[in-house]
Amino acid sequence: MALYQISVTLHLLAAMLWLGHMFVWSLITGPALKRVEPPRTAELLRERSVFMGAFGWPALALLIPTGLYQLAARGITLGDIVSLSFLELPDGPVLAAKLLLVLWMVIYQAVWAHHRAPFAVYVNMAAALLILAASVIIVRGWE
Amino acid sequence: MGWYQLDALVHLVASLLVTGYTLFWAIMALALGRTARPVEAARLLGVVRDSRWPHVIVPWSLRLRLPTVGWLLLAATALSGVLAGLLGHSVAVGGMGGAMTPLLALKLVLFVALVAGHALAMRRPQAPLLYTNLLLTVAIVAISANLMR
Numbered sequence: 001m002a003l004y005q006i007s008v009t010l011h012l013l014a015a016m017l018w019l020g021h022m023f024v025w026s027l028i029t030g031p032a033l034k035r036v037e038p039p040r041t042a043e044l045l046r047e048r049s050v051f052m053g054a055f056g057w058p059a060l061a062l063l064i065p066t067g068l069y070q071l072a073a074r075g076i077t078l079g080d081i082v083s084l085s086f087l088e089l090p091d092g093p094v095l096a097a098k099l100l101l102v103l104w105m106v107i108y109q110a111v112w113a114h115h116r117a118p119f120a121v122y123v124n125m126a127a128a129l130l131i132l133a134a135s136v137i138i139v140r141g142w143e
Numbered sequence: 144m145g146w147y148q149l150d151a152l153v154h155l156v157a158s159l160l161v162t163g164y165t166l167f168w169a170i171m172a173l174a175l176g177r178t179a180r181p182v183e184a185a186r187l188l189g190v191v192r193d194s195r196w197p198h199v200i201v202p203w204s205l206r207l208r209l210p211t212v213g214w215l216l217l218a219a220t221a222l223s224g225v226l227a228g229l230l231g232h233s234v235a236v237g238g239m240g241g242a243m244t245p246l247l248a249l250k251l252v253l254f255v256a257l258v259a260g261h262a263l264a265m266r267r268p269q270a271p272l273l274y275t276n277l278l279l280t281v282a283i284v285a286i287s288a289n290l291m292r
Contacts, residue, residue, distance in 0.1 A: 005289055012284055016159050019159050020159045020161075028160075045190065048175060101165075128274070136144075
């Protein structure tokens with residue numbers, strides 16, 4: 001398996017596990033466990049369901065280097081990103097949007113991820129969806 | 144965004160939710176296995192299975208048990224995957240929509256195994272089955288990454 005394929009595999013796995021955990025716990029299983037009877041069991045199960053914590057930092061530790069590597073393989077270096085010269089490429093604006101949203105998710109992870117911040121959680125999930133859409137456009141094209 | 148790209152996004156989101164769902168069950172099996180006796184852990188996993196979603200607005204009788212949510216997520220993944228295959232052929236994009244390859248065949252076999260694993264695990268949730276379902280999901284995602292161009 002080529003290094004590029006390994007990078008894509010790790011990138012996708014990290015994203016799926018982190019975002020999948022965040023979406024499913026926040027939208028489906030966390031709320032479902034709230035109504036378990038008796039309330040003491042509900043509290044126990046909700047507390048147990050997050051005993052490993054979230055996967056934000058470990059996932060980002062994989063996503064950022066593998067993402068940068070994949071961009072380099074497509075001819076976009078860190079220098080191109082810093083100098084904003086990548087904006088001249090056909091997918092440049094979409095990539096810029098994706099990078100800005102990733103920056104938001106890093107900020108969210110640093111500031112709100114470990115505190116109760118319902119509004120920020122939903123904004124973060126919206127950002128994650130937009131990142132996925134941008135990724136599809138970058139890999140599969142616009143149409 | 145074209146239909147193929149839109150469907151690829153739906154497939155990605157559905158797969159992400161299936162991954163989160165199997166991860167949730169594996170975490171619950173691990174957490175309860177470490178802190179409760181086996182009989183109590185099995186009972187609590189049954190309580191989790193019988194919990195219902197959504198927890199507000201919808202009348203209790205219409206709320207879905209977690210296994211049903213799991214089935215809906217698996218169905219959405221399968222349908223969007225099949226559609227991606229059909230749309231991929233029509234626009235000749237390749238990748239997900241390409242011809243049947245050994246890797247794609249392996250992905251489909253593992254998906255069928257995951258469906259069977261989910262059926263077994265939701266009849267009686269047990270840690271080995273729940274861990275296996277997570278491993279199957281991870282393997283499917285890893286294969287999918289190598290099917291992309």
